[in-house]
Each structure stands twice: as C-alpha cells, then as structure tokens.
Amino acid sequence: MIKPIMHDELFLAQKAELASNSDASVITDLLDTLEANKEVCVGMAANMIGVNKRIIVCQFVALNVPLVNPKITKKSGRYNVKEGCLSLVGERPTQRYDAITVDYLDKSFHPQTQKFSGWMAQIIQHEVDHCEGLII
Secondary structure (H helix, E strand, O other): OOOOOOOOHHHHOOOOEOOOHHHHHHHHHHHHHHHHOOOOOOEEEHHHHOOOEOEEEEEEOOEEEEEEEEEEEEEEEEEEEEEEEOOEEEEEEEEEEEEEEEEEEOOOOOEEEEEEEHHHHHHHHHHHHHHOOOOO
C-alpha cells in the first residue's frame, strides 16, 4: 500500500529497530511507495513512511530491491557530495564512499552479503543513514 511520506524530523532522527519476519508488510508498503515516487526518489527507508524499522528499498536499474537490517561492513573511496531527500526540503552536504560491502537480509529474510559501488553505493548509504537516525 502506498503510504504518505514522513516529514517529522524528530521521528526521522530516531535510530531504527531491527526488523523481523513479522515486518514483511512494511517491505511491500515501501516498495509500493517507492514505485509511486519513482520520478523523484531512488530509495526509501521505513522511517520515511512512519515505521521505525531497519528496512530500506533501493532502485537498482529497473528493479526496486529491499534490504532488511542492512549493515555496511566495508567502505572505501571517500568523497563529498550534496544530497536531497524526499522527507526534507533542499540539499545537504555529506560524505559517501564509492565502494561498500553490505550484510543484509533479502525479502525472504535470507542472509546476503553484497558489494556495491558508485550510484548504488551512494543510495544505500543514504538510506542506511536514515536507519541510524541521521538527517541528510
């Protein structure tokens, strides 16, 4: 179900709780909401739809992919960039890494480890920041 976008910075600044199998409907809601906003958004975290769980979805080429309980375990190639966010007005400066390795659960809650680089890595880092309660 498409959900409204959260703009409350106090809510967005909370660190997300780990997700479990009982949160599967949140994945569906995030995927639906990302698809509805695909013209202006390439990733979402659950707190952006008012759910304080560690779940993100990212647009990878033509697919929207969920990452449950993502944790960045390696990073390299630091750079500075300005980013915008659907939950907030304007752009803000931040640091990102060109290459990252992420441990996460897939939509079936099976453990995965994957390397990402470039634009995909930047999207994931932005959404993981949401999970950490960091406002970018």
